[in-house]
Amino acid sequence: MATTDDSFLTQGRHASTSGSARSAPVAPDIAAARAVALAATVTETEVLPLLDAAGRVLAGAVLSRNAVPPFNASAMDGYAVRTEEFHGSGPWTFTVEGRRAAGDKPLHSSHGPATALRIFTGAPVPDGFDAVVMQERCLRSGDHVTFSSRPASGHNIRFSGEDVASEASLLAKGILLTPTRLALLAGAGHGKVAVARKVRIALISTGSELREPGEALSAGQIHNSNRVLLRAMLAESKWADVEDFGIVADDPDALRHMLAKAALACDAIITTGGVSAGEEDHVASVLQDSGGELDVVQVAMRPGKPVKIGRIGQSLFVGLPGNPNAALVTFRRIALPALRAMAGLAEIDPVAQPVITGFSHAARHGRTEFVPARFSGRTVDGLPVIERLARGSSASLSAAATADGIALLPPGDDAIDEGTLVQFEPF
Numbered sequence: 178m179a180t181t182d183d184s185f186l187t188q189g190r191h192a193s194t195s196g197s198a199r200s201a202p203v204a205p206d207i208a209a210a211r212a213v214a215l216a217a218t219v220t221e222t223e224v225l226p227l228l229d230a231a232g233r234v235l236a237g238a239v240l241s242r243n244a245v246p247p248f249n250a251s252a253m254d255g256y257a258v259r260t261e262e263f264h265g266s267g268p269w270t271f272t273v274e275g276r277r278a279a280g281d282k283p284l285h286s287s288h289g290p291a292t293a294l295r296i297f298t299g300a301p302v303p304d305g306f307d308a309v310v311m312q313e314r315c316l317r318s319g320d321h322v323t324f325s326s327r328p329a330s331g332h333n334i335r336f337s338g339e340d341v342a343s344e345a346s347l348l349a350k351g352i353l354l355t356p357t358r359l360a361l362l363a364g365a366g367h368g369k370v371a372v373a374r375k376v377r378i379a380l381i382s383t384g385s386e387l388r389e390p391g392e393a394l395s396a397g398q399i400h401n402s403n404r405v406l407l408r409a410m411l412a413e414s415k416w417a418d419v420e421d422f423g424i425v426a427d428d429p430d431a432l433r434h435m436l437a438k439a440a441l442a443c444d445a446i447i448t449t450g451g452v453s454a455g456e457e458d459h460v461a462s463v464l465q466d467s468g469g470e471l472d473v474v475q476v477a478m479r480p481g482k483p484v485k486i487g488r489i490g491q492s493l494f495v496g497l498p499g500n501p502n503a504a505l506v507t508f509r510r511i512a513l514p515a516l517r518a519m520a521g522l523a524e525i526d527p528v529a530q531p532v533i534t535g536f537s538h539a540a541r542h543g544r545t546e547f548v549p550a551r552f553s554g555r556t557v558d559g560l561p562v563i564e565r566l567a568r569g570s571s572a573s574l575s576a577a578a579t580a581d582g583i584a585l586l587p588p589g590d591d592a593i594d595e596g597t598l599v600q601f602e603p604f
């Protein structure tokens with residue numbers, strides 16, 4: 178039985194509603210919210226060169242240090258002109274005086290009347306010139322250039338600050354540093370950026386039957402596919418620093434030792450296996466014997482019902498079921514939002530899109546079903562249609578591997594008919 182200690186449970190970002198584990202299944206969204214509530218956001222930050230910051234989480238709001246573009250620049254190779262000099266009706270012929278290329282200093286040179294300036298893309302446009310005519314639109318002859326139409330003032334000039342003003346708000350705290358956001362920081366004068374330190378995540382694969390991929394199997398053994406799955410999914414998250422504790426047998430002492438080590442080293446502990454009801458399922462009891470607490474012990478989802486959510490020491494704990502599809506769904510739906518919250522990300526929820534079922538499905542009394550599915554076409558209205566790949570097959574590896582994502586079939590006492598609108602989370 179879990180010990181009740183409210184101070185323990187309030188170490189997360191928000192206070193838990195109760196210190197004791199609930200045995201009645203909670204809805205998947207509630208379970209995810211509880212995991213997020215137990216997740217303490219990393220507060221330490223580090224300053225990184227932009228080249229090393231891809232995929233990290235911005236630690237604070239950032240302002241631009243210079244305008245973008247920093248000066249009025251030509252957008253074309255051609256001729257800079259003063260539109261006020263286009264008197265009467267054309268064509269207009271001007272003397273070419275001077276030359277500006279990208280990298281030249283913005284000079285305050287004086288130019289005589291009826292002159293045009295040879296200019297190239299990216300070069301500073303000197304004061305007084307207010308348009309650039311691209312070279313394909315003019316006729317150059319010796320020192321003269323002829324224009325057949327009058328350019329509008331401002332034409333082909335990128336004005337200083339038109340993209341980003343100086344000291345403008347650039348990016349908000351908690352944003353993921355994607356390539357385009359890093360490019361924006363670079364253009365706006367930043368060479369370094371303050372990011373949240375990485376979340377240290379412990380992975381433990383429990384199960385006496387497990388052998389590593391590639392190892393020969395004796396009778397009764399299976400390969401540890403969950404470790405590969407979780408490592409690969411976390412490898413996509415550059416804000417995560419994984420400490421992989423490998424396989425631990427279904428032995429309470431070994432598990433206790435491993436959990437204690439992981440709790441000292443990491444912000445979050447993710448285990449697989451050993452969370453259901455059998456005598457060899459030690460994860461929940463060992464966690465509680467070690468001073469940990471569970472807040473959620475059953476979730477109204479299929480697969481994934483026995484997933485466990487709690488804390489041990491300063492660490493978030495999520496015990497994923499061992500069946501591969503259950504591990505996949507509970508990691509994406511419950512563990513990942515909490516880990517993203519710990520990383521300081523503002524956006525933590527899985528991305529979903531509406532789709533139409535190309536299949537019917539039995540009633541899901543009281544639980545949400547997460548079904549691997551594949552796009553199979555579109556309705557006349559253009560909505561994607563999905564085909565189911567396996568019906569709640571928790572132990573399946575092949576269904577998810579051939580799926581485009583996971584369909585959410587909400588709880589209900591009626592069957593879902595073909596042609597029903599449901600949510601779909603693409604991989």
Ligand SMILES: Nc1nc2c(c(=O)[nH]1)N[C@H]1C(S)=C(S)[C@@H](COP(=O)(O)OP(=O)(O)OC[C@H]3O[C@@H](n4cnc5c(N)ncnc54)[C@H](O)[C@@H]3O)O[C@H]1N2
Binds near residue numbers: 383453454498500503
């Ligand atoms: N009496 C009951 N039995 C079970 C229940 C229940 O409510 N009452 N729940 C079932 C459900 S649902 C699931 S899901 C599983 C969850 O089991 P555990 O989390 O305890 O996991 P194990 O028993 O250790 O393993 C289940 C299954 O998955 C295989 N496995 C485990 N780890 C891995 C791994 N790293 N890579 C690949 N495959 C793995 C393991 O060999 C088992 O076949 O419990 C049901 N039972």
Ligand code: MOO
Binds near residue numbers: 483572
């Ligand atoms: O719900 Mo378990 O997680 O199906 O096999």
